[in-house]
Amino acid sequence: MTGRPGGPPGARGVRLPPGVLRWAIVLTFAVLLAFPFLWMGITSFKQTTDLYNTKNNPFLFNLPPTLDHLKLLFNETLFLRWLGNTALAGALVVMITLLLGLPAAYALARLTGRWGQRLGIGIFLTYLIPPTLLFIPMSRVVALLGLQDSLWSIILVYPTFTLPFSIWLLMAFFKSVPRELEDAAMVDGLTRLQAFVQLVIPISLSGILTVVIFSFTLVTQEFVYALTFISSAAHQTVSVGVPIYLVRGDVYYWGSLMAACLIASLPVAVLYNLFLDRFVAGFTVGAVK
């Protein structure tokens, strides 16, 4: 911590007090990155005539704000249905991820020795196989299983991308739990499986929570699979429903559309922000000391 506010030592060449430069940068980026969301907010509450009047200053409410767009969104569209679908799919996908991922991660962290490390890397690499490579044959598989146009298709398929990263993250968490704890428990009479369930899992709760949040956000963000597998509006998720179905013909209902975007984005953002540092750890293991 230097006595000088802000700038690194040696930045003295800059005439301005270093704090000003930093504020300018931060402000610029914050505005550029967050502006679309602010815009979504303003648009959601502007009356349609105000919105589509090109002579008006778009930053002002030239007519009083309105709740009409929200009413339309909630009463006359399937938005709530989509939110429900997404929440349900998210919950089930998270459960499957935990069910398969927790034991697998533990096995890799503790029980498989040398090729455990290699398997771990292999699992991580599957994360790099994108849905846009698999979605075509996957659509065939889904059709063969009779799951087309059903929420179950994505509940089945989504763990393919939540699992690899979750296993990778959980592996790191389990490795940081000292071995001695399980050894002590086993000396006291527990089997290894019992030690895992009764000891390791409760200790790693914050890590598991991180994985839950992360998997859930992955589910809410996914687009290709949902677009490909599900054809009827009533079964869709928010991610596909909002941009595709809030359109009548060629007319976009921008007011309601923007409201929907904002409502669907913010909660996820808040959750993600809380667990940010853990995600970073997952991505940078090995690259950062």
Added chain:
Amino acid sequence: MGMRRGDRFLGAAMFVPALVYIAGLVGVPLVLAFLYSVGNVTVGSVGYKFVGLANFRSVLQNPAFRGALLHSFVFTVSAQLLVIVGANILAMALRNPFRGRGLVRFLTLLPWVAPISLGAIGWKWILDSIYSVVNWALVQVHLVKPFDTPMWLGEPTLAMLSVILVHAWRMMPFSTVILLAGLTAIPRDIPEAAAVDGAGFWRTHFEITLPMMRPVIAVALLFGIIFTFTDMTVVYILTRGGPYDSTHVLPSYAFFAGILGGSLAEGAAVSVFLVPILVLVAWAMLRVAHSSEVV
């Protein structure tokens, strides 16, 4: 190491379900993708006939496909360049604590956290040909004439630019966060030693800080490349690949050909072109992970 025979069995048993799941739902479609690309499969077809490289040949002759291939590279490289430079600057600004840093972090994280499709549709509204707030602002400062406003999504060059910008916008928070982690891992002594040694800001940054951040920059870059190269959502929502196929990328083109067009074989062949890049990136990531730490 204290592993007993029972442990090995347990380990396998705990690991196998996930392995089977992934092998089944990733491995099988992966194999199928290759099989489709060298076969003749359509949405309605039942049988399978091996056709060798016919799909690839026909796809390569299509100028729209060649455009998509080119665009994939151009968009990814351009967006990543913007992101790496921008994320570097932002990471440095966020490095030391200041009042309001938490709020700033939240705001700058939004593009990455919001579902891609929703961010994209937000941009579609911002860049709308008639109602664009960007155009309104440009007219106000007299940079464009009122009836000659840029058609951000309607003109090929501008549309390409828009797609690149939206991709950069989305990836910026992700890279910033990763670079920030790398930046804070540098011990405080090092830039101080450089200051005492006589280095000014730029020299310290380019000769000391950046080289020390090389592994982290590599990780951010590689993930960024993957996430941009394999994404079809931004293009699909903003432009549907238009105008005149000028913004198609491999994944979006594969979707149009395979699902909307019904020719699974053609779609598969197109998406197979993603594989070389993926393999390259995977290899690069392994190299970064194996190389010794920088201390």
Added chain:
Amino acid sequence: MAIVETRNLTKVFKQGQLGAVNDISLLTREGEFMVFLGPSGSGKTTLLRMIAGLEEPTGGDVLIGGRVVTGLPPRERRIAMVFQSYALYPHLSVYKNIAFPLRAQKVPKEERRPKVEWAAGLLGIGELLERKPRELSGGERQRVALARAIVREPSVFLLDEPLSNLDAKLRASAREELTQFHKRIGTTTIYVTHDQVEAMAMGDRIVVLDKGVVRQVGSPREVYDDPADTFVATFLGSPPMNLVDHGEVLAGFRPEHLLPAVLVEGPAVALTARVTGVEYLGNERVLYAQIQDGRFAGKRLIGRLPSVYHVEIAEGESVRLAIPERNLRYFAKSDGRRVEPRSLAWE
């Protein structure tokens, strides 16, 4: 080679609290090896960093070579600094590490190699030039840090506890090498440490600091034999000085001056105490004793008896101990400052 001066230097980190450094005025001599000695939190490192330009003072000035440098960044002060962790650039070879300051000062390419080789030669690391820091041992890294510091021929050297990262065994030889190095180069050096053995062995003068204030400045002999207050008296010397509460004053004497009465000649103070423990350390015995009766009953004392004296001392025994008068030091009880010697009744 320049003189470093601080005038009323103060650093306050939190408003309203006592500063890390409070109104310190010091003046080095040309070419001297000056040690800032004190416990952690004494402000010694903050003081050094202000001299270096890495911390901005809240008040006061720093002068180097007669020139006020208070507002200037480190690179305009013609100083060099060796950090506790050495701060070697991990991605650069040893050669490039040492050459870095020359590049930063835009020294022409042809002149760089000879200078780097000169500095490396001075520190005996000529063969290590192509290696990377992570391939070097602690001692080698320290020498690279020194080479990098000296290559610019600075007017002042600043060292921040450079030996604390080395194994104990290495430290003694590294200490000797540093002293030799300073004799050869002759640059004014300021050395920060919490280790009083290092300070005594290496310093021309020692600045003893506590809670941001200078307690005493003097040669090793001065701070050891003539401490200015109880802090200096107890900080230097291990085991620390015995302090006995004698009413208005504290009377102090070092363990090595507390000897069996039979060995003491001349005017001395005598005490009877029971031996509670004896540690045989090979070259000496450490005696732990407790006074049983009289004014100071209950007071515990520590003595050091060189093994050359074959006096029988057994645990549990009552022995007669004595301190030569000339080795007694007196301190005021109110503020710990040293006061005039006086004769007092001891039994």
